[in-house]
Amino acid sequence: MRPTIYHNPECGTSRNVLGILRESGEDPEIVLYLERGWQREQLARLLDDLTLKPSDVLRVAKSPAEELGLTDPDITEGELFEAMLQHPILVNRPIVVTKKGTALCRPSEKVFALLDNPPASFTKEDGDTVTSG
Numbered sequence: 001m002r003p004t005i006y007h008n009p010e011c012g013t014s015r016n017v018l019g020i021l022r023e024s025g026e027d028p029e030i031v032l033y034l035e036r037g038w039q040r041e042q043l044a045r046l047l048d049d050l051t052l053k054p055s056d057v058l059r060v061a062k063s064p065a066e067e068l069g070l071t072d073p074d075i076t077e078g079e080l081f082e083a084m085l086q087h088p089i090l091v092n093r094p095i096v097v098t099k100k101g102t103a104l105c106r107p108s109e110k111v112f113a114l115l116d117n118p119p120a121s122f123t124k125e126d127g128d129t130v131t132s133g
Helices: 012-023 040-050 077-086 108-114
Strands: 004-006 029-031 095-098 101-104 121-123 129-131
Touching: 004 012, 012 108, 012 121, 040 077, 040 095, 040 101, 095 108, 101 108, 108 129
Parallel strands: 004 029
Antiparallel strands: 004 095, 095 101, 121 129
């Protein structure tokens, strides 16, 4: 199974995760979800695989979440889900799917657990080095 990364190239964490995937020898399928948008079944399956609710993956920083009223404590999970379909930026990233599972890889080193051959270490864009052990 080829790994899949739901990727935003403008995000440093997402770029680091993609780098870790590639350094591990993987050639991941890169889904630019901000351009493609989310399909209802696709997003529902990812959330199910993550065992998370929409509120668990809601991106508030650098997104329209607050202006859309999505941080209101009375907002329902269903309303959040529908908003995420309309505004893909509301879903935090990167999400990675491999044969070992699915994870929201924040921080980026969470991806190590999804890899058969993770690199021993990886130097992130900010200069920090993370290890797989």
